[in-house]
Amino acid sequence: MSRRFVSIWFHHLTTDWFSVRQPQLSLLPLVLKMASHGRMIITAANSKAEMEGVNRGMVLADARAVVPDLQILDDIPDLPQKLLTRLAEWCIRFSPLVAIDPPEGLMIDATGCSHLWGGDSHYLTDIERKLKQKGYGVRTAIADTPGVAWAVARYGKHPLVIAPNHHLEALLTLPPESLRLEEEVIDRLHKLGLHQIRQFIGMPRPTLRRRFGSHFMMRLSMALGEEFETIEPVSLPEPYQERLPCMEPIVTATGIEIALRQLLETLCHRLQQEQKGLRVAIFKCYRVDGKIESIEIGTHRPSNHAFHLYKLFEIKLSSIEPALGIELFVLEASKVEDYSPEQGKMWEGSGGLDDVRLSELVDRLGAKIGQEAIHRYVPDEHYWPERSLKPSPTLHEQPETSWPLDRQRPINLLRHPVRIEVTAPIPDYPPMLFRYKGKLHMILKADGPERIEQEWWLQEGQHRDYYRVEDEDGNRYWLFRSGHYDDKNFQWFLHGYFA
Amino acid sequence: MAIQRDDILTSLRSDILRMEGLRAVSNPAVDLGLGPICHSFPGGSFPVGAIHEFLSTEAGHAASTDGFIAALLASLMGDKGTALWISASRSIFPPALREFGVQPDRVVFVDLNKEKDILWVMEEALKCSALTSVIGEMKEINFTESRRLQLAVEQSQVTGFLLRKNVGKLNTTACLSRWKITTLPSESIDGLPGIGFPRWKVELLRIRNGRSGMWHLKWVNDRFVPVIQVRDESVERKNVG
Numbered sequence: 001m002s003r004r005f006v007s008i009w010f011h012h013l014t015t016d017w018f019s020v021r022q023p024q025l026s027l028l029p030l031v032l033k034m035a036s037h038g039r040m041i042i043t044a045a046n047s048k049a050e051m052e053g054v055n056r057g058m059v060l061a062d063a064r065a066v067v068p069d070l071q072i073l074d075d076i077p078d079l080p081q082k083l084l085t086r087l088a089e090w091c092i093r094f095s096p097l098v099a100i101d102p103p104e105g106l107m108i109d110a111t112g113c114s115h116l117w118g119g120d121s122h123y124l125t126d127i128e129r130k131l132k133q134k135g136y137g138v139r140t141a142i143a144d145t146p147g148v149a150w151a152v153a154r155y156g157k158h159p160l161v162i163a164p165n166h167h168l169e170a171l172l173t174l175p176p177e178s179l180r181l182e183e184e185v186i187d188r189l190h191k192l193g194l195h196q197i198r199q200f201i202g203m204p205r206p207t208l209r210r211r212f213g214s215h216f217m218m219r220l221s222m223a224l225g226e227e228f229e230t231i232e233p234v235s236l237p238e239p240y241q242e243r244l245p246c247m248e249p250i251v252t253a254t255g256i257e258i259a260l261r262q263l264l265e266t267l268c269h270r271l272q273q274e275q276k277g278l279r280v281a282i283f284k285c286y287r288v289d290g291k292i293e294s295i296e297i298g299t300h301r302p303s304n305h306a307f308h309l310y311k312l313f314e315i316k317l318s319s320i321e322p323a324l325g326i327e328l329f330v331l332e333a334s335k336v337e338d339y340s341p342e343q344g345k346m347w348e349g350s351g352g353l354d355d356v357r358l359s360e361l362v363d364r365l366g367a368k369i370g371q372e373a374i375h376r377y378v379p380d381e382h383y384w385p386e387r388s389l390k391p392s393p394t395l396h397e398q399p400e401t402s403w404p405l406d407r408q409r410p411i412n413l414l415r416h417p418v419r420i421e422v423t424a425p426i427p428d429y430p431p432m433l434f435r436y437k438g439k440l441h442m443i444l445k446a447d448g449p450e451r452i453e454q455e456w457w458l459q460e461g462q463h464r465d466y467y468r469v470e471d472e473d474g475n476r477y478w479l480f481r482s483g484h485y486d487d488k489n490f491q492w493f494l495h496g497y498f499a
Numbered sequence: 500m501a502i503q504r505d506d507i508l509t510s511l512r513s514d515i516l517r518m519e520g521l522r523a524v525s526n527p528a529v530d531l532g533l534g535p536i537c538h539s540f541p542g543g544s545f546p547v548g549a550i551h552e553f554l555s556t557e558a559g560h561a562a563s564t565d566g567f568i569a570a571l572l573a574s575l576m577g578d579k580g581t582a583l584w585i586s587a588s589r590s591i592f593p594p595a596l597r598e599f600g601v602q603p604d605r606v607v608f609v610d611l612n613k614e615k616d617i618l619w620v621m622e623e624a625l626k627c628s629a630l631t632s633v634i635g636e637m638k639e640i641n642f643t644e645s646r647r648l649q650l651a652v653e654q655s656q657v658t659g660f661l662l663r664k665n666v667g668k669l670n671t672t673a674c675l676s677r678w679k680i681t682t683l684p685s686e687s688i689d690g691l692p693g694i695g696f697p698r699w700k701v702e703l704l705r706i707r708n709g710r711s712g713m714w715h716l717k718w719v720n721d722r723f724v725p726v727i728q729v730r731d732e733s734v735e736r737k738n739v740g
Contacts, residue, residue: 352579353605357629364623365609369616375608377593388594392604399604403597411569411599412562413592445685447693470694474684475559496592497559499566499599499682499697499718 002164004120005231006108007149008091008127009139013104014079015046020135029067032075033060043075047137080104087136088234094127099231105153107146107231114142120161143167146231147223151178171223172198179219185212240278240333242267249288249325256285256320256329260313261306263331268306277302277339283313285320286328293320297367300359300395302339308360315367354396362395379403383452385413385495407450408468410478410496417493420479427485430467434479436494441471449481462490468498516541516708531574534716534725536701541708547575548656549675550648554663554704561664563699564680565591566599568660570718572632573600575658580631583624585609585617586662587636600721618644625651625659636662645672676706683715698726 010016019026029049031042040060049070054063064070084100091098097109114123124140131138141152143162152160152170155178162170171178174197176189189212194200200208201220209217221227242263250256260283271277279302285293297312366374378399380390388404424431430446448467454460462483470476476498483490531545540546553568555561572582582605584591589610593603609620614637621635625648640661652659661674679702685695698717705711715726 351581351629351631353581355581355629357627358581358607361624361627361629362607365620369609369611369620373610373612375610376604376606377608378604379594385592389603395607403594403603405597408598409595410562410592411565411595412558412590413595414590445687445692445694468694470685472684473559474682474698475557476562476682476685476694476697477559497562498694499563499569499595499699 002144003109003111004114004142004144004164005146005149006094006110006124006127006140006142007101007146007153008106008108008131009153010084010087010104010106010136011139012044012046012137013083014044014075016136017079017083018073019046025071028069028071029054030071030073031060031063032073034075034077085234087131089236090134091127092234092236094123097231097233099233101150101231105150107149109231109233110142124160143170145223145225146229147180147219150180151223154178168224172196172201176200179216179223181216181219185216188212240267240271240276240336242331244329244331246327246329249322249327250329251322251325253317256317256322256326257314259326259329260317260331261310263329264306264309264313267331267333268304268309271304271333271336271339275338275340276336277304278309278333278336280333280335281309281313282332282334284330284332285322285326286330287322287326288324291323293322293326295319297363298371299363300366301356302337303360303363304339305360308363311360312363312367315364359395382455384455385409385452387455387458408498410476411499413478413496414494417480417495420492420494422479422481422492424481424485428465430469431479431492434469434492434494441473441475441477443469444472445470466495513542519708531571532722534723536703536712536714539703539706539710539712541706545571546675547658548652550645550652550659550661550673552645552661552663552672552674552677554666554669554677554679555681556665560681561590561662563682563697564662564678566697566718567678567680567699567701568634568662569596569599569601570723571660572596572606572634573721575631576601576605577631580605581629582606582632582634583609583630585611585620585624585633585635587611587614587617589636599718614638621659622647622651625657626655628655628657630657632658632660634660634662636664638663638666640672642671642673645674649673649675676709677704678702679704686717696724 014032015030018030029052030046031049031054032044033040034043042054042056042058042060042063045054045056049067052067054067054070060072080103084102084106088098088100088106091106091108095108095110095113099107101107110123114120117123117126120142124142127140128138139153139160141149141156141160141162143149143152144164144167148162148167148171151174152162155174156170175195176186176197179197189200205217218227222229244259244263250259278299280296280298282294282296287293295313295316297309297316299312303309362374376392376395377389378392378397379401380388381401382388418436421435422431423433428449430448431443433440433442446467446469449465451463451465453463464480464482466478466480468476469479477494478496478498479492479494481490481492533545537543537545553564555564576582584606589608593606596603596606611617611620617635617637618640621633624630624633648659681700683698683700685698687693688695696717696719698715700713701716702713703711716723717726
C-alpha cells in the first residue's frame with residue numbers, strides 16, 4: 001500500500017492569528033512589521049493588503065504610500081513556530097503523525113487515515129473546514145510523497161487530490177519553485193528558460209547534478225518518491241497521571257490505602273526515571289454515585305519519594321468519603337520540577353536548611369496544620385520594626401542582606417504596641433516612671449532616644465522615639481513616644497521586652 | 500588502689516546514664532559555654548538529646564528565658580544547624596535572635612492557633628534528626644505527654660526546650676531538667692549611664708543525675724560570663740543564728 005501525505009499551507013498564518021484575536025482586523029488591510037537594517041520591513045500581509053498590492057518584504061513607508069489606511073502591528077519573531085506547534089498538536093485528531101513544516105505549513109502522514117472520512121477529498125474538505133472555523137485560511141493537498149503534496153498545496157491547481165501513483169503527472173506542469181529549492185538554483189532554472197518541471201525532468205541525471213548540485217537532485221528524487229523523506233511528528237506531552245480502575249467498588253480504608261500506595265509507586269517510578277520530582281499532587285476518587293472525592297498535597301522541594309508522599313496523603317486520607325464505593329482512582333502530579341538524585345544525596349545528611357529530612361518534616365506539618373502556620377523570615381531593609389523582616393516562601397531562600405546588629409532589638413515584641421501612662425521630666429528625656437496594667441514601674445536606667453521615622457511612601461503617621469529602659473526589678477522594656485513632645489497629641493507605648 | 504576505684508566509679512556512672520537514655524555529647528567540642536553550671540550536669544556536659552523545661556511567670560522573665568535559650572541555641576546550631584520554634588501566640592522577634600548568635604533565617608517558626616496542636620507538632624519535630632533543637636511554648640503538659648517527648652528525643656538526639664509561661668499548677672514531668680530564669684538589674688559598664696549587658700539569675704531547680712543550683716550570669720559579647728556573687732550576709736546571719 002502506498003503512503004499518503006497531506007500538506008497544509010497556512011498562507012496567512014500570522015495575520016490570521018492576529019485577526020482571530022481582534023476580529024475587526026480581518027476586514028482591513030493588515031501588515032506586520034519588523035525593523036531590519038534600519039528600515040521597517042513588512043514581514044506578513046493579509047489577503048486584503050495583498051489585493052491592494054502590498055506584499056511581504058516591502059518597506060513599510062512604501063506600503064503606507066500605496067494604502068493610506070493600512071493597519072500595522074509589530075511582528076513577534078518566534079510566533080510562527082509556536083503557532084505551528086500548537087496547530088500540529090491540534091491536528092493530531094486527523095492523524096497520529098503530524099509534523100511541523102516551517103515556515104508556514106504542516107505535514108501529515110495520512111497513510112490509512114482518509115478512508116475514515118470517506119475518501120481523500122472528504123478528508124481534505126474536513127481539514128480545511130475545521131481550520132477555517134478556527135480562523136485560518138489554508139490550502140491542502142494529498143499525494144504519495146511529501147514533496148508533491150507540498151508542491152501541489154502551494155502551486156497546484158484543482159484538483160488537489162493526487163491519486164495514488166499519479167504524482168509524477170501532477171508535478172509536470174508546476175514551476176521549479178515547488179521543489180523546495182534554493183533561490184539561486186531557481187533563478188538559474190528560470191534564466192535557462194526552464195519554467196516548468198516537465199522541461200527538465202527528462203534530462204539525464206548526471207547533467208542535472210553537474211549543473212544544479214546535489215541538493216537539487218535530492219529534492220527531485222524526494223518528490224518522485226525515489227528517496228524516502230522522513231517527517232518528525234510532534235508528540236503531546238504525556239501528563240503525569242496514573243489511573244487505577246477497580247473491578248469492584250472500594251469502600252474500605254485499607255482498600256483506598258492500597259490503591260494510593262500502588263499509584264504512588266508507579267508515578268514515583270516514572271518520575272525517578274525522568275529525574276523529576278513533584279511539587280503538587282492530587283489524589284482523586286471517582287465514586288459510584290458520580291461524585292469525585294479529592295485530596296491534595298504540596299511539597300517544599302520536588303520529591304519522588306513514594307514513602308514520604310504516602311505519609312503526606314495519609315494525614316488527609318480520612319477525609320475521603322467512599323459512600324457506596326469508589327470505582328476509579330486517579331493520581332495526578334499537577335506541578336512537576338526537575339530533581340536530580342545526586343543533589344538529593346548531597347542534601348540528605350547536611351543538617352542544614354537544604355536537608356531533605358527537614359523539608360519532609362515541614363511538608364508533613366504543613367499537610368496537618370496548614371502551610372500558613374509555618375514561617376521563616378529573611379531580613380528586609382526597613383528600620384520600622386514591624387517591617388524589618390519579611391516571610392520567606394521557601395526553606396532555602398538566602399537572605400539578600402545580613403541581619404542588622406548595630407541597633408538592639410527586644411527579644412519579645414508585642415504584636416501591637418500597648419498604650420502606657422508615662423511621666424517624663426523634660427522634653428526628649430527618658431521617662432522616670434510608667435504605669436502598665438495598673439502597676440507602677442520606676443525607671444532606674446535608660447538608653448535613647450532612637451528615632452525611627454515613618455516611611456511616608458508606605459504609610460502615613462507619626463515618627464517614633466524609642467527608649468530602652470530598666471525598672472527597679474531589672475526588667476528591661478522597649479518604650480516609644482509617638483509624635484513630638486511639644487505636640488498636643490503625643491502618646492507613649494510599650495512595644496517589647498529585652499532579655 | 501584509689502585511682503582504680505575512681506575509674507570503676509566513672510565507668511559505672513556512664514553506664515547508668517546510658518541505660519537511662521542519656522548519651523554523652525558525641526562531640527566534646529560542643530561546649531555551650533555555661534561555665535560553672537556544667538559541674539551540675541550528669542557527666543559534666545550539657546545534656547543534648549533531652550527535654551529541658553523552663554518556667555517563667557512574668558513577661559519580663561519570659562523575655563530573659565527566651566534570651567537564655569537563644570544563647571544556648573547559638574552553640575547547639577553551630578554554623579549550619581536548624582531549629583524549630585513552635586508557639587500558639589508568638590512573642591519572639593526574630594531579628595533579635597541575631598544578638599545571641601543565632602541566624603534568624605535558620606529558625607523555622609510554627610504558629611498555631613490551638614495549644615493541643617503544639618504537642619503533635621513538637622513530637623513530630625523531635626523525631627526529625629535533621630534539626631538540632633525544637634522549642635515548644637505550652638502551658639500545660641501532663642506526665643504521659645512529656646514522656647512521649649522524651650522517648651522521641653532519645654532516638655533522634657534532638658534537644659527539646661519546653662517553655663512554660665504562666666503555668667498554673669506545677670506537676671511532675673518526664674523532662675530531664677527544670678530551669679527558671681529571672682531578670683536581674685544590669686550593671687553599668689564602667690560607670691557609664693544607660694543599660695549594661697543582660698544579666699540573669701539562672702536557677703536549675705531539678706536535674707536527673709545532677710545537682711541543682713543557682714547562678715548569676717551575664718551575656719557579654721556572645722558568651723556567658725558568670726557573675727561572682729557577693730556573699731549574702733543576711734542568709735549567713737540566719738544560718739548562724
